[in-house]
Amino acid sequence: MPDSRNPMKDRVAIAGASTTGFIAKNLERSQTSLAAEACVDVIRKSGIDRSEIDGICGSYPTAAVMQSTLGIPELTWSGNPFIPLVDHIATAAAAIHAGLCNVVLVYHAAYRVSWNTGSALKDPFRRISTPGLSDPHPGPETMASSAGYTGWASRYMHEYGVSREDFGLVAMNSRRNAAQNPGAALREPMTMDDYLAARMIRWPLCLLDMDVAVDGADAFILTTADRARDLPLPPVLINAAVLGQDRHNEEDQTVSLRQHGQQVVIETLKAKGDFWLDDIDLYYPYDGFTPITLNWIENAGWCEPGMGGKFLREHWDDASSRVLINGRIPMNTHGGSLSEGGTQGSGHIREAVHQLQGLAGDRQVAGARRALLTIGGFFFNAQGLMLHTG
Amino acid sequence: MTDEISNEALVQRFPGEPITHDNAAHYRGRLRRQLLVNRCDSCGAWHAPAKPICPDCWSSRVTPTSVSGNGTIFMAIFLHQGPPAEGVDYSTPYPVVTVELQEQAGLRITSTVVGASNADITIGAPVRLEWQERAGSPMPVFALRSAANA
Numbered sequence: 001m002p003d004s005r006n007p008m009k010d011r012v013a014i015a016g017a018s019t020t021g022f023i024a025k026n027l028e029r030s031q032t033s034l035a036a037e038a039c040v041d042v043i044r045k046s047g048i049d050r051s052e053i054d055g056i057c058g059s060y061p062t063a064a065v066m067q068s069t070l071g072i073p074e075l076t077w078s079g080n081p082f083i084p085l086v087d088h089i090a091t092a093a094a095a096i097h098a099g100l101c102n103v104v105l106v107y108h109a110a111y112r113v114s115w116n117t118g119s120a121l122k123d124p125f126r127r128i129s130t131p132g133l134s135d136p137h138p139g140p141e142t143m144a145s146s147a148g149y150t151g152w153a154s155r156y157m158h159e160y161g162v163s164r165e166d167f168g169l170v171a172m173n174s175r176r177n178a179a180q181n182p183g184a185a186l187r188e189p190m191t192m193d194d195y196l197a198a199r200m201i202r203w204p205l206c207l208l209d210m211d212v213a214v215d216g217a218d219a220f221i222l223t224t225a226d227r228a229r230d231l232p233l234p235p236v237l238i239n240a241a242v243l244g245q246d247r248h249n250e251e252d253q254t255v256s257l258r259q260h261g262q263q264v265v266i267e268t269l270k271a272k273g274d275f276w277l278d279d280i281d282l283y284y285p286y287d288g289f290t291p292i293t294l295n296w297i298e299n300a301g302w303c304e305p306g307m308g309g310k311f312l313r314e315h316w317d318d319a320s321s322r323v324l325i326n327g328r329i330p331m332n333t334h335g336g337s338l339s340e341g342g343t344q345g346s347g348h349i350r351e352a353v354h355q356l357q358g359l360a361g362d363r364q365v366a367g368a369r370r371a372l373l374t375i376g377g378f379f380f381n382a383q384g385l386m387l388h389t390g
Numbered sequence: 391m392t393d394e395i396s397n398e399a400l401v402q403r404f405p406g407e408p409i410t411h412d413n414a415a416h417y418r419g420r421l422r423r424q425l426l427v428n429r430c431d432s433c434g435a436w437h438a439p440a441k442p443i444c445p446d447c448w449s450s451r452v453t454p455t456s457v458s459g460n461g462t463i464f465m466a467i468f469l470h471q472g473p474p475a476e477g478v479d480y481s482t483p484y485p486v487v488t489v490e491l492q493e494q495a496g497l498r499i500t501s502t503v504v505g506a507s508n509a510d511i512t513i514g515a516p517v518r519l520e521w522q523e524r525a526g527s528p529m530p531v532f533a534l535r536s537a538a539n540a
Contacts, residue, residue, distance in 0.1 A: 139406065139524075140472045141486055141501045141531075143465065151465035151488055158513040203468040203483060250439065252465070252488040252500045 002264075002271035006240060009272070010390065012093040013228035013235035015221045016046030017353040021183030022216035022341030026112055026119040026126070029215065032061045035109040036069050038219035043070075046221040047232040048103060055101030057092040058108060059083060066107060077101040083108070084286070084345030084376045085218075086383035090241040092222045102223060108346040109217040117213045146210070148251025148379060149289040150202040156257060156291055157204060159306065164204055166309025167290035168195035169323075171208045171338050173312070174287055176322040178335025180363040185214045185341040209290040214341030218350045225390075236356045239386040240273035249380040261382030262299040265374060273386040275370050277301060282355055282371040283329055284348040287336040289377070296374040333363050345375040349385065356389050394418055403527045413440035415454040423521045425530045426454035427497070436494045459519020459530070461491040464498055466511055476524050485511045489532055499530070506534045 018041035020034055027034070035058065043050055050070060055077040056063040063078035077100040081087040085108055092104040114121040121127060138144060143151045153167070172195065178184035190208070198206040228235035244264030248255050270276060277300065285296035294308030302325065303311040317324040323331045334340045334351035341347065352371040354360045373385040400417055401409055409417055419426035428437050430444035431451035443450050468483035478484055485508060488500045503511050504520055517532040 138473065139475050140469055140478055140484055141529075143467075143486070143488055143500045147467065147486065150467040151486075154465050154467055154513060200470045200483075202470065202472075202486075247445070248496070252498050253438065253496065255496060 002268040004271040006272040008093060008097040008241075009239055009274070010237045011225055012096050012222060012238050013225045014089070014238065014353050014387070015048075015223050015228040015231050015235055016042045016233050017218065017220050017350040017357075018042035018045060019183055019218045019347075019350055020216045022110065022185045022214040022343065022347070024112075024185040024212050024214050024341065026117070026123055027215040028123070030125075031109045031111045031129075032065060032069055034111070034215060034217040035061060035066060035107045035219070038109075038217040039066065039070055039105055039107050042219040042221055043105065045233065048221060048223075052103045053105050055079075055092060055095055055104035057081065057088050057095075057104055057106045059088075060109060060111070066105070070105075072105075075101070077104070082381075084381055084383060085343075085349055086241060086345060086373070086375045086385050087243060087381075089220070089222070089238070089349060089385060090243060090383075093238050093241065096222060096224060102227065104222045106220040106222060107217065108219075108344065110214050110341060110343045110346070112213045112215055120213075143252040145251070146289065147202060148254075149291055149377065150205045151252065152254070152257065152378065153204050153209075153289070153291040156294070156306075159257065162306065162309055164196070164206075165192060166294060166312070167205070167209050168192050169309060169312040169316070170287055170290040170293040171195055172321075173323045174332055174336040174338040174340075176320070177330065177333050177363065178339035180361075181334050181340055182361075183216070184335040184339055185212050185216075186335070186339045205289065205291075208338070211288045211337035211342030212339070214343070216341060216343070218343060218346040220350070220353070233359075234357045234389060236353050236387050237390050239275070239388050240269050240384070241386075242268040242272065242384045244268060244382045244384070245380055251379050254378060257295065258305060260378040261376070261380065262295060262374070262378060265382045265384040266299050266301070269372075269384045269386060275386065275388065277372070280370045280372045281329060281365055281368040282333065282352055283325065283331050284352055284371065284373040284375070285331065286345060286348065286375045286377065287332060287338050288342065288344075290338070292377050295378065300372070300374060330365060333360065333365065345373075345383070348373055348375055352387055356387060395421070405525065412442045416440055419454060419456075420528050420530065423528050424456050425459055425499070425519055427457050427491075427493070427499075428452045429455040436491075436497045438497055438499060457491055457493050457519075459491075459532075460535075461489040461499075461517060461532075463503075463511065463513050463515045463517060463532075464488045464490040466513055468508060477522070483508060487511065487517075487532065489517055501529075501531050504531045504533055510534060
């Protein structure tokens, strides 16, 4: 049941965001090294001294490892939430608003791991360090994790009578936007024929329906809106944040395409936030798997259920070969998980911050002031974030 | 019961399976070729996967109970690659299906379909329970049933 109570609204700001950029190969660096590079950069660019940081929030490596790596003297709060990254932003913002700390460093290192890439499997350091490697390996007969998205893709096609081309449009939009992002892993042009010819992994989803495993990191500085106004970069205010779940969150027990965590996120954002679809300049639907994106578009209310592919065709800008909703709102300007790299949402958030700060280079959307981010999937990790420049 | 094997032996019969105190009875049922799903003694609701209490009425009186194994295919995917498993050859895409059981709307079990061509494994198709062996232990699978004897 959505609650409109939102005392944190616009009281916490993202003061800076940095990235290493992403690459689809083993950089032969540690996860800590990648995270440290992004962290040092964001601390410098945000105009704070490291001694001001009194909170750290990330998953891998742990907050304790990042603190000692960066030589941050004292913390009064730390958090190690689970991905995707709205969890980290919401948790850090809540800690600041509650007075547990004043300046939080949030980081996320995307890292090719030995259970999903051959190059990482050949790296002995990665083989022994990969989280979860010693866990029991599930057999083929499961809808858990990524197979669940494939299962629901089969339902999507069955219920709405649509073809795989609808998924392909999501991948093509991401690839076209990645071409303008020097930090993106995959930038070469992609056509619908390329999509349809790509290697099938689990029908109905092929290699190009899935995010790309990358090495790289993002980092953020969060602080009070008041403190952020004294810093060199324009503050990006957190208007609303939500982590949504539905009771039936096992992948094969999810009630339907019309009842899962995404619907909770959308209703809650509408209740807590100050702006909605007609007012935004930027849209970031998660694209870890292409059917997730179509579902977000539909659940956000851009179009009716099952009409996501038709919506993308109707809003396809032929001049730039990508989606421009109503001729002006781009979707996943950085190339998303499918082409910039699988960053578990950190890339979407960092790109939105850069766009709102006017720091997005060749892909800058002129006058961008409000962004809607719908991050994560269906089952237990649907998340939403509304950011603006005030 | 005298025919029930120890927890230690149970784990050894199903290497890699996430067996816990809450679902051990389900795996013991597999060894007898019985597909057991938790059912609440108080309100009658079925729940999968196994949970320690009834999520509807919070009764702790939940009983692993045999299901008919009849249902319809709710989701169907075909693995062109996947983890190694005995008897699984990905040169023909391997079907993985979620079956909605007839006992209760929304009660679903995920496994594979045997004895059918992939073209016939479609969402909505009626299925029945079958058993096959993997690594020496019975594994519940499904077979298509024709509309006539459904």
